[in-house]
Amino acid sequence: MPTHIVQQGEHLPGIAAQFGFSDHRTLWDHPNNSALKNLRGNPNVLLPGDEVFIPERETRTESASTEQRTRFVASAEALKLRVKLLDLSDDPNDRTGKATTSAGAADVSPQNHIYEIDIQSTDTNVSLKFDSGSPLEVHMAVGSLDPVKSQTGQQERLNNLGYFAGFSKKIDPQQFQWAVEEFQCDRKKQGLVVDGHIDESTANGKKTQKQLEKDHGV
Amino acid sequence: MSSRPNPEEVGQVISLDLGKDGVAASHPVEIDFPRFVAPSLSSDQTHNTIKEFLIVVGCITVPDAHFKFDHSFVVPEAKASMKRLAKMRDALADPDQPANPSDPNSKPTPGAKPPLSLFGHADPVGSDVYNSELSQRRARAIYGMLIRDVSEWEKLFDHPHSKGGDHWGHDETAQMATATGDDPDKTFTGAARKALIAKYMDTVCVRDGPSGEVPFQLDPKEDFLARGAHRDRKGDVQGCGEFNPTFVMSKKRSDAFDAAKDKEGRDDANEVDRRVVGFLFKPGSRIKPEKWPCPTMRDPNPGVTCRGRFWSDGDQRRKADLSFDKKFDTQVRLVPGPGPDDPPVQHTPTFACRFYHGIAQNSPCEGVSKQWVLRILRGPPISGKADRPFDNQRFAVTMGDAPDAPEIHGRTDDQGVIRLPVFDEETTMLLKLDVGDALQPPGVDPPKDQGDAKDFTPFTLLAGDLLPIDVEKPSDADPADLEVKQRLFNLGYGKGEPEEFDDQSTRVAVRAFQRNEKLDKTGVADGPTRKKLAEVYQFIPPEDSTSSPGASGSPGASGSPGTSASPPPASSPGASSTAGAPFRR
Numbered sequence: 041m042p043t044h045i046v047q048q049g050e051h052l053p054g055i056a057a058q059f060g061f062s063d064h065r066t067l068w069d070h071p072n073n074s075a076l077k078n079l080r081g082n083p084n085v086l087l088p089g090d091e092v093f094i095p096e097r098e099t100r101t102e103s104a105s106t107e108q109r110t111r112f113v114a115s116a117e118a119l120k121l122r123v124k125l126l127d128l129s130d131d132p133n134d135r136t137g138k139a140t141t142s143a144g145a146a147d148v149s150p151q152n153h154i155y156e157i158d159i160q161s162t163d164t165n166v167s168l169k170f171d172s173g174s175p176l177e178v179h180m181a182v183g184s185l186d187p188v189k190s191q192t193g194q195q196e197r198l199n200n201l202g203y204f205a206g207f208s209k210k211i212d213p214q215q216f217q218w219a220v221e222e223f224q225c226d227r228k229k230q231g232l233v234v235d236g237h238i239d240e241s242t243a244n245g246k247k248t249q250k251q252l253e254k255d256h257g258v
Numbered sequence: 259m260s261s262r263p264n265p266e267e268v269g270q271v272i273s274l275d276l277g278k279d280g281v282a283a284s285h286p287v288e289i290d291f292p293r294f295v296a297p298s299l300s301s302d303q304t305h306n307t308i309k310e311f312l313i314v315v316g317c318i319t320v321p322d323a324h325f326k327f328d329h330s331f332v333v334p335e336a337k338a339s340m341k342r343l344a345k346m347r348d349a350l351a352d353p354d355q356p357a358n359p360s361d362p363n364s365k366p367t368p369g370a371k372p373p374l375s376l377f378g379h380a381d382p383v384g385s386d387v388y389n390s391e392l393s394q395r396r397a398r399a400i401y402g403m404l405i406r407d408v409s410e411w412e413k414l415f416d417h418p419h420s421k422g423g424d425h426w427g428h429d430e431t432a433q434m435a436t437a438t439g440d441d442p443d444k445t446f447t448g449a450a451r452k453a454l455i456a457k458y459m460d461t462v463c464v465r466d467g468p469s470g471e472v473p474f475q476l477d478p479k480e481d482f483l484a485r486g487a488h489r490d491r492k493g494d495v496q497g498c499g500e501f502n503p504t505f506v507m508s509k510k511r512s513d514a515f516d517a518a519k520d521k522e523g524r525d526d527a528n529e530v531d532r533r534v535v536g537f538l539f540k541p542g543s544r545i546k547p548e549k550w551p552c553p554t555m556r557d558p559n560p561g562v563t564c565r566g567r568f569w570s571d572g573d574q575r576r577k578a579d580l581s582f583d584k585k586f587d588t589q590v591r592l593v594p595g596p597g598p599d600d601p602p603v604q605h606t607p608t609f610a611c612r613f614y615h616g617i618a619q620n621s622p623c624e625g626v627s628k629q630w631v632l633r634i635l636r637g638p639p640i641s642g643k644a645d646r647p648f649d650n651q652r653f654a655v656t657m658g659d660a661p662d663a664p665e666i667h668g669r670t671d672d673q674g675v676i677r678l679p680v681f682d683e684e685t686t687m688l689l690k691l692d693v694g695d696a697l698q699p700p701g702v703d704p705p706k707d708q709g710d711a712k713d714f715t716p717f718t719l720l721a722g723d724l725l726p727i728d729v730e731k732p733s734d735a736d737p738a739d740l741e742v743k744q745r746l747f748n749l750g751y752g753k754g755e756p757e758e759f760d761d762q763s764t765r766v767a768v769r770a771f772q773r774n775e776k777l778d779k780t781g782v783a784d785g786p787t788r789k790k791l792a793e794v795y796q797f798i799p800p801e802d803s804t805s806s807p808g809a810s811g812s813p814g815a816s817g818s819p820g821t822s823a824s825p826p827p828a829s830s831p832g833a834s835s836t837a838g839a840p841f842r843r
């Protein structure tokens with residue numbers, strides 16, 4: 041059976057839809073994907089190069105009368121993009137903005153400081169724009185967030201949290217170290233030591249990674 | 259902050275005098291890139307957190323020469339720094355930024371100014387403790403003058419530096435009186451001293467107005483990064499002591515100075531480190547003092563607070579180091595080399611404070627970082643006509659060819675110059691120019707800004723592919739070498755791409771260049787031709803130069819697609835590429 045290699049910007053619900061599955065769990069819970077599931081934990085955060093086993097689709101029989109139009113609607117999974125916006129002092133941005141997806145623009149207000157935007161599994165670019173108060177527009181690449189275990193995933197989360205760690209997927213060691221140390225420095229109270237390590241080879245690195253995932257929210 | 263700027267919102271790149279007289283510069287560009295996020299299923303509770311970036315849009319340096327030596331007193335020469343600050347604030351004002359961003363209903367107020375934060379610095383001579391206090395006092399002196407707080411200067415008079423040295427007294431009142439036209443021999447105390455301070459501040463803290471100099475002052479509650487929210491101005495004013503030098507001596511040199519009786523040489527060498535830097539942040543930026551890591555302006559022991567934010571190897575970064583001696587006599591960020599004609603020395607981070615590094619690392623005020631320098635001319639080249647720069651036009655540059663490559667928006671300056679940060683020394687850049695008016699005959703007013711960057715005319719630049727040109731090399735190469743062809747191509751001569759110039763068209767191009775530059779029309783790239791070509795190619799009109807002599811290392815950019823890769827002439831002093839006439843094809 042075919043194996044799908046994950047590309048940049050892909051997540052499991054999107055891959056499921058691409059292969060005609062209405063529920064990503066058909067793939068995620070398949071025994072052949074158990075290693076992937078254990079490794080990644082979250083079907084929405086895969087690393088380019090990950091291999092997803094694509095099972096055979098079950099055939100379903102539906103009856104329909106001739107001479108009459110019958111509509112079959114493929115049920116696509118409802119996905120959300122949930123975003124918390126913080127200002128320079130870590131205070132949440134709580135105002136009504138405009139979210140633009142492939143379906144168009146719609147007003148969105150935060151619930152418990154989180155903006156929830158309905159998206160399609162095919163949406164890759166979403167923006168959130170605020171015209172009132174201080175003008176702000178946030179562009180987001182949906183599905184491009186890598187797992188926190190990968191260095192690019194760490195870089196992306198650090199960038200999102202306001203610690204500039206370098207531009208997309210390119211690691212500048214100096215800038216990356218800057219961001220990791222600044223992040224650790226702001227979290228000494230949580231027990232982090234400022235040593236620039238975020239890899240799993242040290243206890244402090246492991247702890248830093250955990251904290252980063254927690255503070256980012258995924 | 260990740261907002262995508264409209265090109266109109268981006269301040270024009272401006273930069274004023276440099277050198278010992280201080281620096282003022284806009285941080286030239288605003289960079290935009292998408293945030294990478296994960297979707298969530300309805301059932302899970304995951305989310306993404308996105309925080310604004312603290313963005314520096316400009317800086318000014320109040321140099322050592324604007325203070326009394328080893329003191330915090332602001333001398334009359336500081337007027338130059340104050341004028342630059344006023345000019346820079348105007349230039350970087352954001353027309354769409356509301357005056358009160360914390361109020362969601364506040365309407366945009368045209369011209370909101372970029373908020374300021376002042377950082378005092380000392381040189382490494384003397385103790386950490388002494389230097390921390392001196393740098394703090396210098397920053398306070400500037401701050402007090404900017405907000406016209408006479409009592410701040412009274413405090414400086416009444417409380418000398420706790421370790422001696424810097425004290426304000428009769429010398430200071432005499433200097434002020436001289437500048438204000440009062441009697442320098444008089445003793446000023448009490449109300450008379452207050453009045454003198456106020457008058458002196460109005461004399462020094464001035465800006466250029468339509469009819470001459472006018473005093474200006476800043477509002478402590480509006481014009482600083484923390485909006486004066488903290489009693490002791492945390493976030494608005496701080497002293498960094500000697501922790502963030504832009505210049506570090508080698509051990510050898512430092513030891514030699516220590517042994518010398520006369521310390522003047524050392525003091526001169528260290529001058530660049532004794533400065534107050536003011537950073538201007540994106541209009542609307544505001545921080546809460548309790549989230550700011552730097553000491554307050556009255557922190558009795560600021561060094562302790564600063565150390566809390568050091569790099570894990572902070573002390574090594576700022577110290578004279580034996581390992582430097584093997585490579586360089588002087589270790590600097592990117593200021594001129596040891597001798598007047600030496601190229602700038604390799605960039606090495608020297609800031610011990612990691613937080614400061616994040617703000618200042620790429621600031622033109624704190625040593626010069628590498629830039630791509632492009633000068634865009636309107637083509638084609640015309641004999642006997644001066645360059646026609648593609649001035650004050652909008653551009654957008656995609657740095658690299660990845661789908662999510664950062665995009666930079668800005669505007670060319672009066673000389674058609676664009677300066678871009680170097681992320682990669684070899685990269686493909688897509689430069690898009692707003693040529694809306696380019697085809698208009700001269701004398702016709704250009705149309706108002708309109709349209710989107712995606713409608714701009716694109717040019718592919720192979721940054722880092724430009725071969726160095728050696729003007730000393732005796733060459734009568736016929737046909738010309740590739741480095742000659744590349745430059746001719748970029749300047750708008752020749753047909754096709756440089757590698758594909760055939761012998762005949764190369765000779766035609768060389769001859770056309772020789773004709774325009776009044777050289778012998780031999781069609782052969784001889785010595786004088788190569789020399790002239792290098793000169794024309796590197797030329798940036800001096801009044802527009804943003805860099806101190808020899809301080810801008812810029813890898814060359816070649817506008818020629820498909821040129822074979824070669825290392826850029828890294829750190830070549832003052833190198834700037836003139837991109838060719840974009841409209842000849």
